[in-house]
Amino acid sequence: MSAPMKGYTLLPKTFDSALDMACFVAGLSGVDSAPAIDAAPFAGGRAAAEAALAGIDPRSYAASRNHLDGAVTRLSPYIRHGILSLDEVRNHALACVGNAKEAEKFIQELAWRDYWQRIYLAYPDRIWIDIENYKTGFDAEDYDDALPDDIKGGETGVACIDQFIVILSDTGYLHNHARMYLAAYIIHWRRIKWQAGARWFLQQLLDGDPASNNLSWQWIASTFSNKPYIFNLENVAKYCGPDINTIPRHNLALDQSYERLTALLFPHIGGPYG
Ligand SMILES: Cc1cc2nc3c(=O)[nH]c(=O)nc-3n(C[C@H](O)[C@H](O)[C@H](O)COP(=O)(O)OP(=O)(O)OC[C@H]3O[C@@H](n4cnc5c(N)ncnc54)[C@H](O)[C@@H]3O)c2cc1C
Numbered sequence: 001m002s003a004p005m006k007g008y009t010l011l012p013k014t015f016d017s018a019l020d021m022a023c024f025v026a027g028l029s030g031v032d033s034a035p036a037i038d039a040a041p042f043a044g045g046r047a048a049a050e051a052a053l054a055g056i057d058p059r060s061y062a063a064s065r066n067h068l069d070g071a072v073t074r075l076s077p078y079i080r081h082g083i084l085s086l087d088e089v090r091n092h093a094l095a096c097v098g099n100a101k102e103a104e105k106f107i108q109e110l111a112w113r114d115y116w117q118r119i120y121l122a123y124p125d126r127i128w129i130d131i132e133n134y135k136t137g138f139d140a141e142d143y144d145d146a147l148p149d150d151i152k153g154g155e156t157g158v159a160c161i162d163q164f165i166v167i168l169s170d171t172g173y174l175h176n177h178a179r180m181y182l183a184a185y186i187i188h189w190r191r192i193k194w195q196a197g198a199r200w201f202l203q204q205l206l207d208g209d210p211a212s213n214n215l216s217w218q219w220i221a222s223t224f225s226n227k228p229y230i231f232n233l234e235n236v237a238k239y240c241g242p243d244i245n246t247i248p249r250h251n252l253a254l255d256q257s258y259e260r261l262t263a264l265l266f267p268h269i270g271g272p273y274g
Pocket of ligand 1: 074075076077079080109110113114174175177179180183205207210213214216217
């Protein structure tokens with residue numbers, strides 16, 4: 001092994017426990033308090049990744065993936081950081097089922113990841129810019145640049161949105177459907193640029209990945225899709241289960257029909273800007 005460069009010391013690579021390592025890293029950045037590592041629902045490393053892969057159920061996935069308590073795999077941090085390759089995840093999924101058709105939905109989702117990566121590779125400079133105009137009746141200048149503190153702190157006053165924010169910041173993971181709700185709320189209810197939300201997600205997510213993240217945000221914004229994605233409280237109640245607060249008076253901004261929400265959120269659609 002070569003000697004460290006003059007003036008530099010090598011950092012330790014082994015620790016007695018994850019907490020020791022987290023405290024050491026926190027100390028490097030001058031953080032006083034011990035980090036809350038116990039909250040993270042993911043163990044790092046290849047052995048943990050293999051155990052998570054062994055637990056996937058592609059058949060149940062197809063039927064339940066849109067539900068917060070559905071059979072999603074939580075493999076994304078391992079895939080994102082190269083601990084599992086898409087290829088081996090796909091092959092394992094196929095080996096789990098008798099008929100390849102039964103793994104189709106799951107493999108389609110892996111294909112989304114691959115697709116976003118290929119776009120990023122082909123157009124690396126475009127990842128932070130609007131690929132198309134918004135189809136919301138508004139121009140990009142109509143959206144705020146900064147993410148307000150009530151969103152960062154989970155204090156928007158919309159109960160389910162605040163719960164999603166707390167889950168995201170406590171665990172570094174959010175179910176895909178909750179990511180869609182939160183992103184749509186930020187862009188369309190609060191009229192904030194998707195870039196501000198995407199930047200914040202990348203700081204929070206253990207699977208934070210510029211391609212999957214930014215292009216998903218653009219899909220919701222309508223700068224990379226034909227129309228804006230919106231949702232209502234009835235939809236949250238259908239997919240999120242009893243742990244998420246969907247009491248109407250705690251979620252007034254979402255408790256509307258799709259027709260009413262479209263009229264409220266996009267008043268110019270169908271008009272001269274639509
Ligand atoms: C606003 C927003 C931001 C997102 N940001 C990220 C991000 O930074 N990093 C990231 O990996 N994914 C991102 N996604 C995609 C998706 O939400 C996550 O990949 C998925 O929720 C991870 O959980 P899982 O491993 O349990 O997924 P599963 O549903 O079990 O899917 C298995 C794997 O397929 C891939 N996958 C599934 N759905 C998607 C998708 N829609 N797009 C791309 N790949 C997918 C992931 O690698 C995932 O691990 C984002 C989605 C949205 C709507």
